[in-house]
Amino acid sequence: VQQSVALEGSVLLLRAGKISFAQQVDNAAKKGAIAVLIYPDPQDYKLVATTELYGHVHLGSGDPYTPGFPSFNHTQFAPTKSSGLPKIPAQTITPNTASALLQKIGGPDAGGNFKGQLESVLYKLGGIKNITVEVNNMLVNKEIHNVFGVIKGFSDPDRFIVLGAQRDAWGQGYAKATVGTSVLVELAKAFHEMVEKDGFRPRRSLVFASWSAGEYGSVGATEWLEGYMSSIDKNVFTYISLDGVVMGHGSFIASASPLLYSLIGITMKEVTGPLGSDKMYQTMGGNDWEAKVLRPMSMDDPAYPFLAFSGIPSISFHFISVDTEAYPYYGTNLDNMDHLNYQTNQHTSEITAAAAKFAGQMALRLVHDHRLFLDVSRYDGLSTAVRQIYKRVIQLSQSGQLKGVSPSWLNQARGSFQRAAGSIKLAIKNTDSSDLEAWRILNDRIMSVEHSLISPYMSPVETPFRHILFGHGPQTLASIAQTNDTEQLRTQLALATWTLQGCANAMMGNIWDLDNEI
Template identity: 30%
Template sequence: MMIKLCISTLLAIATSYLFLTTPTPLSTYHSLFISNSLSSNESISNHLKTLTKRPHTAGSEANSEAASYVLSVFTSSNIHSHIASYDVALTYPLSRSLVLTPSPHEPPFSFTLKQETYEGDPYAYVADEVVDTFHAYAKSGTAIGYVVYVNYGRVEDYLTLQRIGVNVSGTVVLAKYGEIFRGDIVKNAYEAGAVGVVIYSDRKDYGGGDQAPWFPEGKWLPPSGVQVGSVYGAKGDPTTPGWASSGECERLSEDEVEKEGNVPLIPSLPVSGADGEKIMRSIGGPIAEDDWQGSKDAPTYRVGPGPAILNLTYKGQQVMATIQNVIGVIEGAEEPDRFVILGNHRDTWTFGAVDPNSGTAALLEIAQRLGKLQKRGWKPRRTIILCNWDAEEYALIGSTEWVEENREILASRAVAYLNVDCAVGGPGFHALATPQLDELIIKATQQVTDPDNSSQSIYESWTGSGSSPLDRGADF
């Protein structure tokens, strides 16, 4: 039901920029576009199952297979399509280790750094294809030092530590995910003098606290769950800042990339909530402030330094990998040189059921419905471009390289970009937009019936639920 809600809303937003060039009233095509007569929930469900049957990190064979699937759906929907490939610098983990020595009188403990499957997990048989937990573009190296707890690793958190006399220089810091970008957590730690960073998902923020059940019984991150992501501080291929990674283009060396100031200069690792809590139990020193504390049943958080010592080692490998954006084009009948672009990324760190492939499944459903409308005589007024991006998780690379390659034409012809990453995830409707699209989203949601409450529109459910108003943001 939530898939239908999300797709209906996205279709309404997309068609708000489409105009009819045949005698059939526009409202007829709008109604047909979002009706069940063109397709069913089974169609979008099959797309999602196909896209998530294997882990498919950017640069992997599985992700290339997923690109071929997207291309086949576009072309079978009578949409002129092609793959736009780029050779870009991606990093992968070669080895990782994290050893905790709680005190001089206790033996060291080596973390497994492994995410566990669960009983009945239908994907356990391909779990070994999941890339090891790591930070993309992390600095390779070894860091050894007393542990200091730095809350979320913000600048103000370091000022708090400075105020109470805690020196971070030469330590390995333990930080919580949340509040700021993980790359800034590492950057702030380096600027404070730390030699390494461990970032964990605190149970209070991501595990449902001390009461709520975690997955698969509930929605919360399980104790062994780890947030993987990039610590690169810019967008696009780090070796081609500002220009497309195509052909025999000029590239920066690794030393030149480092001088750009966007890659971390100390090693880091992401760990689970369970591992983070184990480290926390070994930290002494002053008690952290109340708003730095964890769940009610968590240990008392102290800031250190020590007596615990962490030994962190990470070795990564940078390779030139081919990424594949899938591009589909439906030419406009009246303004073919004006573009309405709908996009989402395909790559993921693991299986990507929500992020991103609930959005890719939505994109494919939209493509199929647009194809069926074309068979009934409909044509858009403006050209529609459907984009399935690659390597978004690393640094928005696929979309950035495509824009850099087509910068001039997009600057003069693009009308709007609609992004459908994480199309479905929990109850309710949420949207982010630039101010120019506010009115469009409001009108679109007013035209679509809430599938969970047929007596009102999505707009009425949205505004009546106390949800946040339209926010500003992008992930493409």
Template identity: 45%
Template sequence: MSQFPFFSFIMLSFLFFFKSQFGGEPLSYTRFSLARQVDGDNSHVEMKLAADEEENVDSNMRGNQTSIAKPKRLNGYVCYGIIAVIVFFLIGFMIGYLGYCRRVESQDCGKEAGTQPSCPEETETFESEEQLPGVPRIFWADLKSTLSGKLDAVDFARAIKMLNENSYVPREAGSEKDTSLAFFIENQLQDCKLSKVWHDEHFIKIQVKGSSQNSVSIVSTSGNGSQAYPVESPEGYVAYSKAATVTGKLVHANFGTKQDFEDLNMPVNGSLVIVRAGKISFAEKVANAESLNAIGVLIYMDYSKYPIVNANLPVFGHAHLGTGDPYTPGFPSFNHTQFPPSQSSGLPNIPVQTITRAGAEKLFQNMEGDCPRIWGTDSSCKLVSSQDKNVKLSVNNVLKEIRILNVFGVIKGFEEPDRYVIVGAQRDAWGPGAAKSSVGTSLLLTLARILSDMVLKGQFKPSRSIVFASWSGGDFGAVGATEWLEGYLSSLHLKAFTYINLDKAVVGTTNFKVSASPLLYSLIEKIMKDVKHPLNGLSLYRDSNWISKVQKLSLDNAAFPFLAYSGIPAVSFCFCEDTDYPYLGTPMDTYETLNREVPQLNRVARAAAEVAGQLVIKLTHGVELNLNYEMYNDEILRFVKEMNLFRADIRDMGLNMQWLYSARGDFFRATSRLTTDYKNAEKTDRSVMREINDRIMKVEYHLLSPYVSPRESPFRHIFWGSGSHTLSALLEHLKLRKKNNGAFNQTLLENQLALATWTIQGA
């Protein structure tokens, strides 16, 4: 708009020039002023006045056809003609200029979607295309439509079924069938014509059942001596259990959470503990029991939570309170790499074993005391073993070194190939693994094929790279993924900006659940509004308060080490029910079971692929990085509010909250400066935008505590990690001051508060 006065000046200069040269009088333009130019109606005024002049000229010429024109009038006609040409030229120029301005304004609105209200999707474009001459702009609506159309043509159910054929089942990590499937996936990625396809190998230690059977038996101490009665020799087992034999009283501790043990009001030291599967991981159950000096743990699936008809169904899991190879903590398990002998502090020092529901019911027959009704478990459940009955647990698992393969494929970005989003899925499984690994693997291969096809056809030009990863060792605690992270720990957080986990993405139909870094909340919400539920056709976005229901990434989720160990924003999602999918980690995790439990499996898998595909495109295509770092302001504020509940206790200890308030203020000001820099940046300047995006990438990483050892406390994230350095541990410790003052340590609390404050201030 500011160009209009300049155009007016040019036009007036032309008029005065022609008047002086030809003696013509610009009668129609004497009313044209700069003030009227600003109104924005002048193009119409100019067109009308120019047309009037042409009519006057034509009538004069018709009225004087037989006369000879005077030279002066001829000069005037020439003047008017030239003026008309100039006017039409300027009108066309201004119309084109206004159209260009509107397109640029629309584009800028779309680019700032992370910090400003977004424009309608029909006008949203991606700035990266502006740098490529001869390439048409790519609209977000077009990308969505193209992705959706290609997904419609995929038979996901057939792909899942193929991955569960006998040639690939069972595929325990490092087995021949796991390796065979790895090479199949590598060939499939090569057929997709990706920029590069390769595999890494790692040599890791896992635990398998030994030659001697694990066993559970009841020992009767009545009469003159003790006598053992076998309960079962389970087919399932718990990897990384301590190999040992223990005997003692058996106590039921519900799910084995910390709260369950507190509510039990019964000592468990010197006793075995039996717990239900669910709520928390096997490893956390074992750690909680061991912390209270229990001597062993039994885990079973009750019918109330897992309504499986087969009461003799075996269960598999692992007890490592961590991820990766527990015998090379903090180091990558590459071949021939020598490390000093060490093992993870997360390995249990007590034996652990899964038992069937039938086995648990046999034990309950030799126990007494009904389980609390509030537990909502089976009626057969009992609390403690009878006076003259003990339980004997024998675990004989052995270590085994195996080779596992991680398979990778990459679509290189056109502008920043050294910045990438990672899309990953577990490949191995104890048992068939249809829901556990086949669904994720089929989604991975489908997305690789579709996105590569879009790139090859010029329908999609990602600025950043896309890495597709097939991990092995997932059933033993995300071993493959963690070993890769450990191998490239020093550089990954500088290059990888998001991990998208596809594991267990389809285990139901009713709900769409998300676990993610707050940096991804805004982007996830936009995609939830775009993607329709596969069965009812409504948007996945149903609740404006959905963020409050986001679940923390669990220890047994492959996305967890990316976020808590490496400081890389991560997301995991699933279509699921209110209850857990009961067949994971069992021989019943088959395609037939999944197809029966998930109606319209093909449509649900397609919706999961659409969510992941839109995430990938949004994160890699535009100039701006779709990570909303301002969401951590809310997380820090929430923590400060919780701390304020203990303000009196903190004051009684001679401490104050001022430093924490200051740290929160510093973080808020830092995010505000970053937002201001982003808004003021020239979006077409790649170097400037790269610098800003790199600052955004580092927000998550800077929330890893620099004050603890990555080896001793690998999950250093103060919000989502585990250990005394986390904010949740600080709050739990504060609560001890009122609950159990004898267990409270003021010196430890002072250190926790100081380190948390410094981490927030330095983020």
């Protein structure tokens, strides 16, 4: 684009890497491209030149023909295409095929960001040769089955956390599916033995979920979320993803709801690292652990539908090699035991055990303590996003582009949220640990936070990821701060204000106290 290359009517050759296939194809379609080819460049992937990448291009999750509602047998809806399905053909190709294309397409030299390490290739921008893309995928219907195991809580059995892993993969999927499934099974066995043999009595229930069709965009998990939306909203308070927990050694990263940040830090102080005797907190950054460990949750993260579609505080975490954010064999047929052992320096077993301890310790604290360990004070990202909108609205108002709109109401809603969070923090401090009914009421207030940040004004069919901070669509605070459409800004600003105020109201609990409290 910077070199004024026309993209309309073009076939785009894209390097795999920084964003998902679905986002790449969606961006290409918006620029007027007619097809996309995606290849792994040797600069990013240390693969043999004939290696194929696997992945999906659905900018969403779940069954793409039943967006926003479950594809159960009794669902009486005509098939409806998801708005996230690609509007142009897309196909992954090998480095060899990409090299052959680059040698023929000609055109001006490519910029530094596109140039990679394909051998004997001059990276060109094309425009000389005509390329025809023919994709011969076959659409077939397949029945899928999720598998669940449950340990019921003894005090609040209707409140539960979910630990989940996808069990299928294109190719061998050792790091992607096998390790996560083995951790899931071992955790289920360990908690069962604690109850049966050690007298452990969890207050809340644990659900162990083995998801089907994860490779196609978390289909099994999303269909479950869609099928039991009303009960899940009230009962599930945390999701822990076990997908891809072991990808290397020496480093550790996590993506999560801010409500879980404090618990992540505490768990790192309690769990010993996979190699040596030091706690994870010491080896993964100490006081600076948040900057070194925490990452934004991407749309293709298996935990993302739980957070952005259902409003469930969620986490995914990965032991990874130092100075890298990716496992080079992910999504290829080379994702096998030998390659993972190579990446972990032959310590796959020890790192897998550490991953199980980390997930298990988080789950144990969440189901055992009288207090629901979700920290509402960690949602400072809301204030940052509101300030960006405030600045944007003032800027547009002063330039005359936007009239009759004030950001002050959104700012007041932010203040209400902060006061409600302070009220919960004070209640935690003052509530007697033996008063079970008081704690259940307080925990319900805490549980309401994430779900109340799901915009009730957006259609789950058109905009499934409705979370105003972590979602995808015009309702997000980031989108409101960036849009040039003043009518959209006006509407979405009002809706975001009421969403945030509604969240603050839910956090306060009794509605007759709201006017005086917030």
